[in-house]
Amino acid sequence: MQLFTPLVVTLSQTLLLAPLTRAITIDVNDPNSFKQGAATVASDMMTFYADRDSKLIPGKFDGTWWEGGAMFMGLMQYWHWTGDATWNEQVNSGMVWQAGPNGDFFTSNYSSYLGNDDQAFWGLAAITAAELNYPAVADAPSWLSMAQAVFNEQASRWDDTTCKGGLRWQIYPIQSGYRIKNAISNGALFQIAARLARYTGNQTYSDWAEKIWDWSATTPLLNTSEWHIADTTTPATDCTDHGDIQWTYNYGTYLMGAAYMYNFTNAGTKWKNGVDGLLAKTISLFFPSEYGGKVMSEVACESIDTCDRNQICFKGFLSAWLATTTQLVPYTLGEIKPLLQGSAVAAGKQCTGLSDDAHCGIQWYNPTWDRSSGIEQQMAVLGIFSNNLVFFDGSSSSPNSNYTAPKQPAPLTAGSGGNSTSNPGAGASEAPFDPNAGLMNIGTADRAGAGVLTGVFGLAWIGMLIWIAKDVGE
Numbered sequence: 001m002q003l004f005t006p007l008v009v010t011l012s013q014t015l016l017l018a019p020l021t022r023a024i025t026i027d028v029n030d031p032n033s034f035k036q037g038a039a040t041v042a043s044d045m046m047t048f049y050a051d052r053d054s055k056l057i058p059g060k061f062d063g064t065w066w067e068g069g070a071m072f073m074g075l076m077q078y079w080h081w082t083g084d085a086t087w088n089e090q091v092n093s094g095m096v097w098q099a100g101p102n103g104d105f106f107t108s109n110y111s112s113y114l115g116n117d118d119q120a121f122w123g124l125a126a127i128t129a130a131e132l133n134y135p136a137v138a139d140a141p142s143w144l145s146m147a148q149a150v151f152n153e154q155a156s157r158w159d160d161t162t163c164k165g166g167l168r169w170q171i172y173p174i175q176s177g178y179r180i181k182n183a184i185s186n187g188a189l190f191q192i193a194a195r196l197a198r199y200t201g202n203q204t205y206s207d208w209a210e211k212i213w214d215w216s217a218t219t220p221l222l223n224t225s226e227w228h229i230a231d232t233t234t235p236a237t238d239c240t241d242h243g244d245i246q247w248t249y250n251y252g253t254y255l256m257g258a259a260y261m262y263n264f265t266n267a268g269t270k271w272k273n274g275v276d277g278l279l280a281k282t283i284s285l286f287f288p289s290e291y292g293g294k295v296m297s298e299v300a301c302e303s304i305d306t307c308d309r310n311q312i313c314f315k316g317f318l319s320a321w322l323a324t325t326t327q328l329v330p331y332t333l334g335e336i337k338p339l340l341q342g343s344a345v346a347a348g349k350q351c352t353g354l355s356d357d358a359h360c361g362i363q364w365y366n367p368t369w370d371r372s373s374g375i376e377q378q379m380a381v382l383g384i385f386s387n388n389l390v391f392f393d394g395s396s397s398s399p400n401s402n403y404t405a406p407k408q409p410a411p412l413t414a415g416s417g418g419n420s421t422s423n424p425g426a427g428a429s430e431a432p433f434d435p436n437a438g439l440m441n442i443g444t445a446d447r448a449g450a451g452v453l454t455g456v457f458g459l460a461w462i463g464m465l466i467w468i469a470k471d472v473g474e
């Protein structure tokens with residue numbers, strides 16, 4: 001009898017405590033903790049991906065299209081930082097399938113209802129692949145040419161007929177988003193142009209980057225005195241009104257583009273000012289002092305539980321873009337490093353959901369799981385875990401394992417080892433963009449689909465306005 005007693009105690013302790021205490025523990029001095037944490041979160045993320053209804057269509061999520069490109073971008077970064085190629089085949093098939101025959105991420109299944117920002121996220125994934133020398137796929141357009149195709153098509157949609165420029169959110173007049181010019185569409189094209197400029201050295205792209213930045217700065221989308229970024233503005237008011245909900249990805253994309261331009265222009269003053277202004281504002285807005293000042297938060301929706309699936313993954317992008325900023329603008333390292341480290345440690349504590357304790361929640365500032373889970377939560381946490389490996393230089397190995405994080409180069413260029421093939425003419429026809437032309441080919445089924453989606457966007461928009469009104473009223 002006596003012999004059994006200790007065993008019973010041990011067993012019951014295990015049963016009681018295990019489900020409650022497991023989390024992903026990040027040790028900021030141990031690269032292996034980031035690698036292992038990222039591997040766990042990526043694997044859980046890909047279980048969600050494998051379980052989707054539309055699993056027969058590579059790269060297509062249920063009910064949303066843009067998130068596929070965003071997730072693949074995160075998995076390319078994961079491969080880059082850890083060397084783990086487990087998911088590369090799925091990345092490749094999704095990227096190539098959704099790029100379509102023109103390599104432009106504008107296939108007829110989705111082109112009638114998507115927004116410029118949706119297409120841009122796939123373009124950002126493609127330029128990321130080029131910069132990381134992510135392995136090419138045989139018999140598919142090059143990664144670089146895919147980004148060029150997105151750039152060419154979006155540049156052709158630049159709209160001088162209202163607000164003296166700018167990209168509209170959605171592409172065709174029947175869409176409600178056609179009546180909006182938003183920060184993420186313009187900021188994402190700015191970022192793509194800046195990255196193409198640095199990668200190829202082609203002046204046309206840097207001219208465009210500067211043009212998009214300068215135009216944005218004439219509107220509330222980019223206020224270069226306050227460094228305030230409005231989410232939206234409308235041609236109906238000549239782009240003077242502003243929808244002011246603050247999102248991490250809007251600040252992140254303009255910051256990232258400015259960092260590329262800073263690096264490309266060898267520390268040009270204009271871009272240094274942009275990096276400094278936007279970085280300071282990003283930190284003050286999204287690393288709230290009430291959470292200790294080192295934990296990233298999607299402040300507009302997290303604490304009030306209103307983040308939609310889009311918004312849940314935004315922090316992953318800001319994580320990646322801040323990490324890359326430390327490479328391209330090296331003097332920012334000291335400021336950014338503790339923020340990304342603090343956020344990773346905090347995010348690990350959110351990963352105590354079910355499914356072998358690999359589901360992570362949204363509220364990184366909350367030390368206990370917020371009881372949410374989903375593919376977007378995993379995307380965000382994967383972003384903060386894997387991109388933290390930027391801070392290891394190939395010499396620091398972990399005391400608890402023999403893992404040494406490889407030293408990874410900054411984003412490559414054609415002149416520094418990037419080998420992705422350029423095709424400056426990639427994308428759809430050279431003809432000037434006609435917003436009404438694309439509608440000819442849309443069948444009734446597609447129109448109905450577009451209507452439903454637009455309705456959802458419209459409702460979301462009304463919801464946002466009510467939310468603003470409520471916020472202002474309080």
Ligand SMILES: *[C@@H]1O[C@H](CO)[C@@H](O)[C@H](O)[C@H]1NC(C)=O
Pocket residue numbers: 056057058060097098100107109
């Ligand atoms: C377009 O939709 C069809 C029918 O569902 C599907 O077979 C095809 O894979 C889709 N193409 C893309 C690029 O998603």
Ligand SMILES: *[C@@H]1O[C@H](CO)[C@@H](O)[C@H](O)[C@H]1NC(C)=O
Pocket residue numbers: 133134135136142419420421
């Ligand atoms: C570029 O080089 C990498 C290896 O560094 C390789 O994996 C990739 O496939 C190459 N891309 C092209 C287009 O040759």
Ligand SMILES: *[C@@H]1O[C@H](CO)[C@@H](O)[C@H](O)[C@H]1NC(C)=O
Pocket residue numbers: 217218219220222223224225226
């Ligand atoms: C930027 O913000 C300042 C202060 O609120 C304001 O005076 C200025 O008009 C804004 N600029 C633009 C382009 O909206």
Ligand SMILES: *[C@@H]1O[C@H](CO)[C@@H](O)[C@H](O)[C@H]1NC(C)=O
Pocket residue numbers: 262263266267327328329330410
């Ligand atoms: C541009 O980025 C490279 C790679 O990280 C870095 O070595 C270089 O110092 C950066 N240029 C400037 C002007 O900071």
Ligand SMILES: *[C@@H]1O[C@H](CO)[C@@H](O)[C@H](O)[C@H]1NC(C)=O
Pocket residue numbers: 400401402
């Ligand atoms: C690290 O490597 C040494 C020598 O190969 C080995 O004895 C040790 O067990 C390893 N430590 C861990 C934690 O794997």
Ligand SMILES: *[C@@H]1O[C@H](CO)[C@@H](O)[C@H](O)[C@H]1NC(C)=O
Pocket residue numbers: 202203204205424425
């Ligand atoms: C630079 O980019 C522009 C715009 O895409 C293109 O027309 C031009 O051919 C490119 N120049 C070179 C040398 O690739």
